[in-house]
Amino acid sequence: MLKGHLDAIVLAALEAGPAHGYAIIETIKSRSAGAFDLPEGTVYPALHRLEQAGLLSSAWTPPPGGRRRRVYSLTKAGTAALAEKRKAWGRFSQAVQTSLGGGRAWPA
Amino acid sequence: MLKGHLDAIVLAALEAGPAHGYAIIETIKSRSAGAFDLPEGTVYPALHRLEQAGLLSSAWTPPPGGRRRRVYSLTKAGTAALAEKRKAWGRFSQAVQTSLGGGRAWPA
DNA sequence: ATCCATACCTAGCATAACTAGGTATAGAGC
């Protein structure tokens, strides 16, 4: 379970530039060192949701000669949402950290 | 939304000693500096779930003269589960952190 | 020719946490 942070992670994966769904899954897997190996059934609906919400836009790559791919890009609203979600993550993780007690934020 | 980490936070709130539901809510609120102001409808079912799972045990305080309270304590299994959940949180938050990119773990 | 990796999609399920109600007692203020 990604516990409500999937949207932020997907948006972050697109920050470096447009990508298609399958590539996004790979990016997330490698960036998280394998921890987030997300099934397609998780990611594709999320992409649709994010596009619906106006945070992503998509375009099909021209199919003649190549395999069809839907390439997603961050919209302006998506970039803003990502920034907000990063802040929210910071607040959230800080709060969990102190709630779990046991002191320091990050074990060295 | 507590995003799946509620159980860990509740268990952590009981680590210092037994407490009743209402007090647990207060503890969580103060420990998180107000970030987690949980409705009772969130916490009570969680307590029941955790007791069902054998991670907590409960006892009613004797009602004569005082207000009825159900006091929860960590079981041995609960203590072990808390330790495991702390580790899981560490792994999870680390993975989110790197997935969100943007470098350093904690902005000073 | 067959298989696997790539690439997309959806319906339906499970779970989590919240909303929105309900009950009841103790103490403070009038």
Next chain:
DNA sequence: GCTCTATACCTAGTTATGCTAGGTATGGAT
């Protein structure tokens, strides 16, 4: 005495989220 608030517990039903489990199709390697 009466009312109001804080304390203290509970549950049914809603919502969102992510997953399972299926389906379709193409390109490249064997």
